[in-house]
Each structure stands twice: as structure tokens, then as C-alpha cells.
Amino acid sequence: MVKFIMETLSNRSFILQTSSGQCSRLRRLKNGVPQGSVLSAMLFNVYIHDLPDTASRKYGYADDLAIMLSRPTWKAMEEGLNEDMGTLVAYLRRWRLQLSVGKSVAAAYHLSTREARRELEVRVDNKCLEVQQAPKYLGVRLSAASLEQPGEPPLRRCEYPPKPWSSLQRNTALQSGAEALMRERDTTSIQSTCTELDGWLKSVDKSGLPGKFKAWVYQHGILPRILWPLLWYILRVFWRRGRIPDQWRVAEGVWIPKEENSTQLDQFRIISLLCVEAKVFFSAVSKRLCTYLAENTYIDTSVQKGGISGMPGCLEHTGVVTQLIREARENKGNLSVLWLDLENAFGSIPHKLVQFTLTKHHVPSRCRDLIADYYSNFRMRVSSGAITSSWHKVEIGIITGCTISVTLFSLAMNMLTKSAEPECRGPRTNSGQRQPPIRAFMDDLTVMTESVPGCRWILKGLEELVEWARMRFKPAKSRSMVLRKGKVVDKFRFNIADTAIPSISEKPVKSLGKVFDCSLRDTTSIQSTCTELDGWLKSVDKSGLPGKFKAWVYQHGILPRILWPLLVYAVPISTVETLERR
Structure with a gap:
């Protein structure tokens, strides 16, 4: 498509008549x-669609642009x-575009103020734009009368001094302004936001926090009516200033082994x-960022399954991969898979990549x-x-453990x-749907x-x-699999930086718990799952713990570990009944 368009534009000639x-x-x-x-x-819209971010709002129609x-x-307003x-x-x-200063105009619409006689001064290349009282934009005359809304004070131009208000008019305006301010506070008030803040605080994993942070969460949980409005006020100040305090930009790191017998x-x-206040603050930022990305479909949830709130990820990812492999085996089809x-x-991941992605x-x-x-x-x-x-x-x-890191990594x-x-292209399912x-x-x-x-x-x-x-990729932990007519073959090899990727015939792969x-x-x-369950149960029986502690270990230690294999594997009912009797 790109070559066709470039060929059309590059070999174009014309004659004037x-x-x-x-x-000619x-x-x-x-x-x-x-x-x-x-x-x-x-093509013109694609060429100019990526306008820079500015404080003013931009409204464009072809080559006509209005900023407000x-x-x-x-x-x-003039400085902005x-x-x-x-x-x-x-x-x-x-x-390589040029603004037509002679055809550009400026206009100001405002309520009656002391500066009603002032003229708006907007300069482009040391040339002041023409100021019009009622400019015409896309066939519509934008006058002060046409912009008035029912129930609002009339808009005034800056061509005459404002008339003094009477006491009744002044009191009415103050009362309407106060009512509007109260309505605005009702939508973003501290009390309504504290409900959302309560959800953020409860989602923080308290068990993994140091003692002083546990005490902080406990204190804020006991006195929500007194301390939460103060906390939300502090968070709003940091959001408005756009600066993060130094106390939030420190972390205590703890080494966690990736595998058994880790020595290197x-x-x-x-x-x-991290600081709990920073977790609460960036929970709000992460939630708003996820909403923004989801509403604009910037993240393809059929490709990236992790890090998106409200999106089933791990189970769906494993289920689709398992289904495609099963269909290729049953239908004697061809399939190439790389983990x-x-x-x-x-x-x-570089910080520049995060900023470039945003x-x-x-x-x-x-x-x-x-x-x-x-x-x-x-x-x-x-x-x-x-x-x-x-x-x-x-x-x-x-930063691992930060509430916004998962969203940033998923986006990158x-x-x-x-x-x-x-x-x-990706493979097709039996229903005919093309997968990524x-x-x-x-x-x-x-x-x-x-x-x-293709792989x-x-x-x-x-x-x-x-x-x-x-x-960079890690070839030692990556795996490959090639199905030909429904059977695994080992004659095809894949390389990463001249290093061969092992096949699942040599080393099985464990992807997302399966x-x-x-x-x-x-x-x-x-x-293997049944054998591991027997070992866990025998270890608990030989521990010498009282009965209620054994029940707690079974409820919170063994049961969560056995539920995931029951979800991802096709376990027969007879096997499940045998596990229940144990």
C-alpha cells in the first residue's frame, strides 16, 4: 500500500489551462x-494528525484549525x-507547512470585567493577528450572541466598558456562582473520592510491607473520616504540581530466588x-492510564494479556495456546510454536523506551x-x-512492586x-477465526x-x-515446537543470536503454570500433581502441629496450589474424587 501511494505521488504531472x-x-x-x-x-489528515500537545484545545477540519x-x-490567556x-x-x-498569518484571526469572549476595553494580542513571527469581533469559521459567524446558553450571563465583547451592576444583580451572580461551585465539588468532593481511596488502600498487600508501613495502613484504616481527606488533599497537591516527593522515590530491595538452590x-x-502513600497515589494514576488506553484501544487485549485490569489474562492465554495445539494434533495439521x-x-527495560511508548x-x-x-x-x-x-x-x-510499573511494562x-x-499471519481455529x-x-x-x-x-x-x-532474549529458557501432520518433529531448529533454542522434546517447558x-x-x-499433593499432605501430617493449624496450612497453603493445575489440565472426574478422599 505504501509503495502504491508513493508511486502515485512521485510520478504526477499536470497542465494548467x-x-x-x-x-501551460x-x-x-x-x-x-x-x-x-x-x-x-x-493523506492530508494523516500528515497533520499528530499535532503537538498544547494547553489549548484544538479543533481541526482539513486545513482549518481552531485553538481555544x-x-x-x-x-x-495571552501568554498561553x-x-x-x-x-x-x-x-x-x-x-514544511506554513501558517497563513493574513487569514488567521483572533477573538475573545468573556463576561463583563474591568479589562473589557483591552484587545487580544496574539503574535506569530512578530506579527500580530487580526482581532475580529465575530469571525467566520466553517460558514458560521461566531458572535457573542450566538454563543450564549440559556440561564447563563451574556457574553460581552471588549469594545465598550461594562455597565455597573446593581446590588440585586451582584447578589444573584454571587449566589449562582456559589451554587455552581458546590455542584462541582459534589462531583469531585473529598467524601466521594474517599470511597475510591478506600478501595485502593484495601488492595495494598499489607502482609508484604515493613512494620512502619503496616502501622500506617492500620492507622488510616481505623480513622478514615479524619485522615483520609487529609491524605487525598496531599495527593491532589502532588498531582497538581506534577512533582514527586523524594521520600516516594526510595525503595528497600529484597532478594527473592527464582528457582530452587539459587546461588548466582x-x-x-x-x-x-515502597512507601504506601506512593502506592496509593500511583494506583490512581495506573487506573486512569488503563482506562485511557482501553477506551482508545491502544492496547490489543487479544495480544497482551497481562497488566490490564478487568481483563482475564493468564487463564485465557493458556487456554488459547492449548486449544490451538490440540486442534493441530487432532486434525493432523501444521503448527510452529515458540515460547x-x-x-x-x-x-x-530503558526509561527512554517507557517515555517513547507513552x-x-x-x-x-x-x-x-x-x-x-x-x-x-x-x-x-x-x-x-x-x-x-x-x-x-x-x-x-x-520498579518491581510499584503499582504503575505493570501498566508501563505491558504498554511497552x-x-x-x-x-x-x-x-x-497467525493460525486459524476450527471455527475459522484467525488468531494473532x-x-x-x-x-x-x-x-x-x-x-x-513464518515463525x-x-x-x-x-x-x-x-x-x-x-x-535481549534468553535462549536457555526459551523453547520451540514444530508439528507436522499432528506429530512433533525435531528436524527444524530456531536460533537467537546464533544460539539454538531447545525443543520441548529435549526439555519440556512450563508456561504460566502449565x-x-x-x-x-x-x-x-x-x-506429577497427584504425587506433589501426597508429599505436601504427608509433610503436614508429620509436622506435629495441632489440628487447627494443619487445617490453616491446608486452606491457605495447599489448596491454592492445587486449584491451578485443576484449571489448566484436563483432569478426569475420577482423579478429582480420589484427591478429595485424600
């Missing part, structure tokens, strides 16, 4: 789009308009213990600046036993995976295609994108 019949010579156009073409309007700004003072006009002019020059540093991950794992994904998805500048300020001077120290490191600045990676991974999708070739759950990627070359194309595209993002091996069946995994 006057009413008297005179014609044939000339070739190097700029512009052909007027009258059905494609020109769309409301400020409490005349000086603030001049600043926004400078930003727009710089953007237009960058894209790369076999551990850091879990950050890819990123090395230290959370700790290696800008690419048109996240408002206030939210972007707030996140940039949060990561600009974040410090951390880690502890292991009695040894504690010194404070060091986090210059790469996002969604951009990378969607960029590699055009390399090849890449599925992601946070940093776990699953590539599924019907052909081996290699996607792997190459992902490798280039991940290298551009200064990240084991995939070369048998493509769940029999071995079900037997």
Missing part, C-alpha cells in the same frame, strides 16, 4: 497532494495562546518495598511528566541477611509485539504460526525490536 484556452507546458509536481482525488483528504483557551486572567502558537508554528515548519546473582530477582523468555525484563500512544503530557519525574531520581538499596548495600540510582529498569511490550505482527501470531503475558511471549518460515520471520523481527530496545512436552498430553503432569 485558462478560460481563454491557453495551456507539462510540469512535474514535487510537493502537495492532487486536489479532487478521493485519497488526498485522507480559557484562563481566569487576561494576561494568562502565544506559547501554543509558537509550538504549532514550530511543528508546521518542521513538516542472576538467579534472584529484587522485590521493592520466548526475556532476560531480566523488568530490570532491563508519547507514541498520546498519553497526556501531565501524566508523562509525572512518570518521568518519578523515575528521574529513584534510589534503591538491597539487603541480604545482615548485609545492606549503599544507595544507588536506578537508571534502567522499572504491546508496542514491540504489535510491531512484529506484520511479518506473518504473537501472544504476550507480561514478558512471556508465545509465537504461533502455521509454517516454519522464523517473526522471531527475526522480534529479535531486531528487542535489540533496538536494548533488551507444562508442555512432546507427548502433547496432560497425563504426566496430572500424575
Whole structure:
């Protein structure tokens, strides 16, 4: 499509003809789009759609653009308009466009004030725009009378001094203004927001917090009517200023082993213990950011399953992968699958990639600046036993344990995976629905295609994108599987940076709690689950604990571990009944 459009625009010539019949010579156009073409309007809109973020609101129709700004003072309005006009002019020059100063006009609409005689002064390249009382925009005359709404004070132009109000008019205006202010407070009042704040505080995992933070949550839970309005007021101040306090930009790191018998540093991950106030604040930011991304469909939930609130992720991801493998085995079809794992994904994602992703998805500048300020001077120290490191600045990676880190990571991974999708199409289900070739759950990627070359194309595209993002895959933890006529074959190999990816025939893979091996069946995994359950029950029986403590261990330790295998594996009813009798 791009080549076709470029070929159409590059080889275009025209002839001018006057009413008297005179014609010019044939000339070739190097700029512009052909007027009258059905494609020109769309190409022009695509060319100028990414206007820069400004304080004023922008309304565009083809090449006509209107910017509107409301400020409490005349000086603030002039400064805001001049600043926004400078930003727009710089953007237009960058894209080789020019603003027509002679056809641009300015107008001001306001209530009667002491500055009614002032003229609005908006400059572009040291030229003042013409001020009109009732400019015409898209065939509509924008006068003060046409903008009045029923029940509102009339709008006044700045051509005559305002008439003094009587005592009755002044009291009526003050009363209506007070009522409007109260109505606004009802929609964003402290009491209504404290209900939402209550949900955020209850969602914080209190068991993983240090003692002083536990006491903080306990204190705020006991006295919500007194302390929560004060907390919400503090959070609003930080949101309005766009600055994060230094006390929120520190974390205590704790080493958590990734696997059994971990001895090397790369076999551990850091879990950050953060300030509870910061968790509450960024819970609000994360929730609003998720709502913004979901309403604008910036995140494809059929591709990225993790990090999106209200979206079933882990179970749906595993279920779709299992269904495609089962259908290919039963129908004797072809399927190529790659399970890819990123090395230290959370700790290696650059901050520049996060900011680039937020800008690419048109996240408002206030939210972007707030996140940039949060990561600009974040410090951390880690502890292991009695040894504690010194404070060091986090210059790469996002903070594990922060409530907004999951959303930022999901958004960045969604951009990378969607960029590699055009390399090849995904497989079809028995119902005829085409599935995406890449599925992601946070940093776990699953590539599924019907052909081996298509899988290699996607792997190459992902490798280039991940290298551009200064990240890398871990071939040792990645796995590959190729089905030919419903059977697993080992003659095809996939490489990452000249390192071969092991197949599931060599090493089975455990993806999101489910084991995939070369048998493509769940029999071995079900037997292993039953054996593990027997071991857990025997350990509890031999522990010597009283009966109620054994029941607590079973309820909160063993039962949650056994429920997930029962969900992801096709466990027979007879096996479930046997487990219940134990």
C-alpha cells in the first residue's frame, strides 16, 4: 500500500489551462497532494494528525484549525495562546507547512470585567493577528450572541466598558456562582473520592510491607473520616504540581530466588518495598492510564494479556495456546510454536523506551511528566541477611512492586509485539477465526504460526525490536515446537543470536503454570500433581502441629496450589474424587 501511494505521488504531472484556452507546458509536481482525488483528504489528515500537545484545545477540519483557551486572567490567556502558537508554528515548519498569518484571526469572549476595553494580542513571527469581533469559521459567524446558553450571563465583547451592576444583580451572580461551585465539588468532593481511596488502600498487600508501613495502613484504616481527606488533599497537591516527593522515590530491595538452590546473582530477582502513600497515589494514576488506553484501544487485549485490569489474562492465554495445539494434533495439521523468555525484563527495560511508548500512544503530557519525574531520581538499596548495600540510582529498569510499573511494562511490550505482527499471519481455529501470531503475558511471549518460515520471520523481527530496545532474549529458557501432520518433529531448529533454542522434546517447558512436552498430553503432569499433593499432605501430617493449624496450612497453603493445575489440565472426574478422599 505504501509503495502504491508513493508511486502515485512521485510520478504526477499536470497542465494548467485558462478560460481563454491557453495551456501551460507539462510540469512535474514535487510537493502537495492532487486536489479532487478521493485519497488526498485522507493523506492530508494523516500528515497533520499528530499535532503537538498544547494547553489549548484544538479543533481541526482539513486545513482549518481552531485553538481555544480559557484562563481566569487576561494576561494568562495571552501568554498561553502565544506559547501554543509558537509550538504549532514550530511543528508546521518542521513538516514544511506554513501558517497563513493574513487569514488567521483572533477573538475573545468573556463576561463583563474591568479589562473589557483591552484587545487580544496574539503574535506569530512578530506579527500580530487580526482581532475580529465575530469571525467566520466553517460558514458560521461566531458572535457573542450566538454563543450564549440559556440561564447563563451574556457574553460581552471588549469594545465598550461594562455597565455597573446593581446590588440585586451582584447578589444573584454571587449566589449562582456559589451554587455552581458546590455542584462541582459534589462531583469531585473529598467524601466521594474517599470511597475510591478506600478501595485502593484495601488492595495494598499489607502482609508484604515493613512494620512502619503496616502501622500506617492500620492507622488510616481505623480513622478514615479524619485522615483520609487529609491524605487525598496531599495527593491532589502532588498531582497538581506534577512533582514527586523524594521520600516516594526510595525503595528497600529484597532478594527473592527464582528457582530452587539459587546461588548466582542472576538467579534472584529484587522485590521493592515502597512507601504506601506512593502506592496509593500511583494506583490512581495506573487506573486512569488503563482506562485511557482501553477506551482508545491502544492496547490489543487479544495480544497482551497481562497488566490490564478487568481483563482475564493468564487463564485465557493458556487456554488459547492449548486449544490451538490440540486442534493441530487432532486434525493432523501444521503448527510452529515458540515460547520466548526475556532476560531480566523488568530490570532491563530503558526509561527512554517507557517515555517513547507513552508519547507514541498520546498519553497526556501531565501524566508523562509525572512518570518521568518519578523515575528521574529513584534510589534503591538491597539487603541480604545482615548485609545492606549503599544507595544507588536506578537508571534502567522499572520498579518491581510499584503499582504503575505493570501498566508501563505491558504498554511497552504491546508496542514491540504489535510491531512484529506484520511479518506473518497467525493460525486459524476450527471455527475459522484467525488468531494473532504473537501472544504476550507480561514478558512471556508465545509465537504461533502455521509454517516454519513464518515463525522464523517473526522471531527475526522480534529479535531486531528487542535489540533496538536494548533488551535481549534468553535462549536457555526459551523453547520451540514444530508439528507436522499432528506429530512433533525435531528436524527444524530456531536460533537467537546464533544460539539454538531447545525443543520441548529435549526439555519440556512450563508456561504460566502449565507444562508442555512432546507427548502433547496432560497425563504426566496430572500424575506429577497427584504425587506433589501426597508429599505436601504427608509433610503436614508429620509436622506435629495441632489440628487447627494443619487445617490453616491446608486452606491457605495447599489448596491454592492445587486449584491451578485443576484449571489448566484436563483432569478426569475420577482423579478429582480420589484427591478429595485424600
